[in-house]
Amino acid sequence: MRAQLFYERARSLLRPTSATTAATVAVVIAVAGSAVQAQPPEIPSFTDGHGLTLVDSEAHSSTDFTITVTTAQLSGQHKIRVFLPAGYTTAPDKQWPVAYFLHGGAGNPDDAAAAPALRSDSMITVAPDGGLKGWYADWVMQDTALGAANWETFHTDQVVPFIDANLRTRTDRHHRAVIGLSMGGFGSLHYAQSRPDLFGHVATLSGGIDFGMAEIRAVVLATELNLPGLPCSSVPAGPCPDYGPYVDSDAIFGSPYPFFNADRVWKAVDPAAPANLAKLADTAITLYTGNQGLVDHFTAIATTTVENRLNALGIPHRAVNYEDGSTLAPTCDGGHNYGCWAPAIADYVPRLEAAFAAAS
Template sequence: MLRSTLSRRFRATRVIAAATAAVAWAALTGPVAHADAPAVPEFADGFGLTQVPDAREVHSGTDFSITVTTPEVAGPRKIRIFLPSDYASEPGKRWPVAYFLHGGPGNADDAGAVEGLRSDRMITVAPDGGRKGWYADWLMQDTAEGAANWKTFHLEQVVPFIDANLRTVPDRDHRAVIGLSMGGFGSMHYAQARPDLFGHVASLSGAIDFGDYAVRGAVVATELNLLSAWCAVSSSRGCADYGPVVDSDAIFGSPYPVFNADHIWRSVDPASSTNLAKLADTGITLYTGDNDLIEKRTAAGVRTVTSRLDRLGIPSRAVNYGNGASLSPTCNGGHNYGCFAPAIADYIPRLEAAFAAAATN
């Protein structure tokens, strides 16, 4: 009898432990789709993207994620999407789109930490960019990271996939790219690579001057998974692992300016006058603080870029909020979400106005 009673108690304890673990796991991984989850749009595979069955996460009827695979990048990759609150109730309406590019070593869910990205006047799409993807098609495709054609994934697959599955306004005047830190490089790089896609670009504390060898060093540090890189602050979850160590030349080739070895770095440098000239018809906004070691480099990059834009006669809006006091009580002028989030909150209404103005022209 005693053994039977103890056995029943042990089984009950295991059930309670399992239930507790399930609740804890759900809290960590976030909401997932269930039969009673809010209805969200259905997506059809295409443009090289295949959805992962049962991997959809539904946070609300206007906040959800899908997960896709593609030969262009290794592993399943999440795309988080915010819809306007009346997207479902206005089935005949089309919407502008803003693409949000996270920093390293973050992921698509970093967008959830930025309330300003949830707009009732546009769709926001936050695709995974890898812990150190650098929004580039890597020179080396045989590293421990596997396939790493991030630029191709985003520009040739995600953008047309979104246009095919959601009611977007599929032209450059109604499409923007916004990025912070690593994603700040990505936003400028994508806007310069495809000015036919993006009519608006914003870079927040971005690595936008590859002529600055401190910035090149930061990129290399992420390749080597050195936590002294742009870490602890460019992901909404704080300092995290940049993933497996890869060759220091894996992404952009050699960073050293010897015998033209750094030609890829120079070709993709957002601060080069050749690349900046491609933004002649693009709305450009740059944000930076200057109150820590990283922000001092991003501030220097903003000065370089705006000076060259001025010489080219290309207008831009640059905001250096210094120690953060002029931006928000949460901002200390450092490289962190306490500053990124209010900077985005400042930018989004301006972007909404630009989208609205384009609709009337």
């Protein structure tokens, strides 16, 4: 419609005269038409608030865009990618459920594109930056090479209300989910426990969700120290290339050593701790993991521990150990990669959509 109006206006202004031939008018209109078609897709406008300042936006399509924000809670600029349902603009009075996707270590918000099921026509998907090794935590040390690092506050106290203020969302917990994988698998379960008022649904995939395991703590330390050769493929392109600059091994959660209660922060945020799992009594919980390769061998153990403790607490949940991946998808080898996570998310999203619909 806009293009047609543009053409009609151009014709009225450029009627053929002795100086302007019909051929010239045709060329002008063709060029003008190209300009109209080349206009970037329109995306919702955002207003600063909740501690976030918008500094940039990029439209990938009319339903896929990235905004860049700054906040006093974190050093630097940080991206938030958003997938809107296809009917968002054509149903101006409708409010939509929201799923938050938390990427893995060395990842970024664009990793969400590696899981096509997150582009749902039944909900908004928001993929905020979680840092190369942010671990979805407010760091114990704020004076490292990375500066301010209050990732949990950024996500739960700023991003969530900022999205609710700028998009047409359903703001109750029954219409909000958090989904995370690897490092983000810790983040999703931890956020569901620390903020049950926000999230009524949680899914964790190959998550580092048992801080009682020395092997899981060792992975966190390896990301802090950016140790070379760390086995990881939590990014779509393959093995993690870089976890950013070296920081102290106590930077994120304090001392990891279980002596004289030095590891009290680790224990306080441990997603597998029964006291924390008890906070999920009214939350829809889904756990996914494979059991192949060095990393998922341990995430399978952690997931089993969480499952057993949920059973002991009488808390309903759904657990899927797809083992070598043969029962999940041809792309899945049971390892720590998007060949498994993308089909696992494709299994989860329709169930989440149905739960959202039932809550409505």
